[in-house]
């Protein structure tokens with residue numbers, strides 16, 4: 319028994335989770351199911367957890383300063399309302415820990431142009447006018463690698479769209495270790511998958527649910543009230559068939575698959591058992607059941623988020639304490655990095 323306890327406290331140190339969310343406006347059900355719900359679950363498993371509001375990533379596209387500050391608090395409020403306990407997890411905003419930018423610069427010198435040019439998110443975000451995109455938008459994945467490796471994080475829970483950036487993080491760690499002949503940065507494991515790593519638009523089951531979609535009907539926002547949630551599910555695009563009872567019946571039915579995925583993730587069950595439960599129902603019958611479950615789970619989060627937003631001082635104190643704790647880990651790792659690469663620290 320004692321041995322087991324010893325083992326588990328050791329394990330706790332071996333497994334460190336880092337993840338981040340950008341404060342760039344509204345949060346969607348995709349952010350919750352694809353990322354934050356898992357952040358909460360990992361907190362009560364065997365991990366040390368570090369969660370960051372990545373404000374320096376946000377400014378890769380221009381942000382209104384007042385809104386950026388409010389959005390930063392809002393993401394923090396969302397984390398806490400969703401169940402992250404700031405006494406256990408380390409919760410902070412990126413710019414309060416300058417080591418992120420410092421290690422980010424070093425990784426700009428490790429990552430290769432060719433690697434960055436392959437990043438699909440840059441191509442998507444920069445669009446046709448890539449010559450006019452910020453240099454920071456191009457370099458951003460190197461800063462993301464710094465966010466993670468600054469804590470020697472071993473596990474990074476994210477949605478499916480971040481997979482390529484995590485592969486780049488691994489490449490940077492491997493190249494750094496190789497170039498300086500050290501075994502210093504860990505090769506991080508992405509934690510993608512689970513039921514809802516990719517929540518799709520309610521208007522088009524082949525497109526990701528996104529805060530930047532022009533149609534508000536395409537997404538559930540974390541602040542939507544019950545009526546809005548019912549309306550959005552009611553209007554969600556579907557096909558004419560009834561729901562299948564087994565997985566092969568979802569083939570080529572992206573909208574049906576998406577609603578089933580959302581229901582499964584909300585009710586913490588597998589797709590198989592959801593289909594056993596609802597197979598045979600018409601969408602007209604299933605949609606209100608789904609909406610009801612969503613309201614039941616999301617409205618306490620919205621209420622708590624709003625309460626916290628009325629108490630911005632409370633949030634700021636939490637973030638400031640979190641930044642102090644983060645720097646205690648990040649500082650020595652940056653110092654060691656400087657030593658390895660030969661930066662004189664007189």
Ligand code: AMP
Pocket residue numbers: 338339340348349350351352353354475476477478479480514515516517518526527528
């Ligand atoms: P972002 O809002 O783009 O900073 O994303 C924050 C986190 O939410 C990342 O881990 C994303 O992968 C995840 N995420 C965003 N949209 C979705 C979605 N539609 N489905 C699943 N995960 C998502």
Ligand code: TRP
Pocket residue numbers: 336337338339340372375461462465466474475476480483
């Ligand atoms: N790039 C992530 C996104 O757009 C946010 C992010 C920044 C992140 N740094 C990170 C996620 C480190 C995980 C780990 O959603």
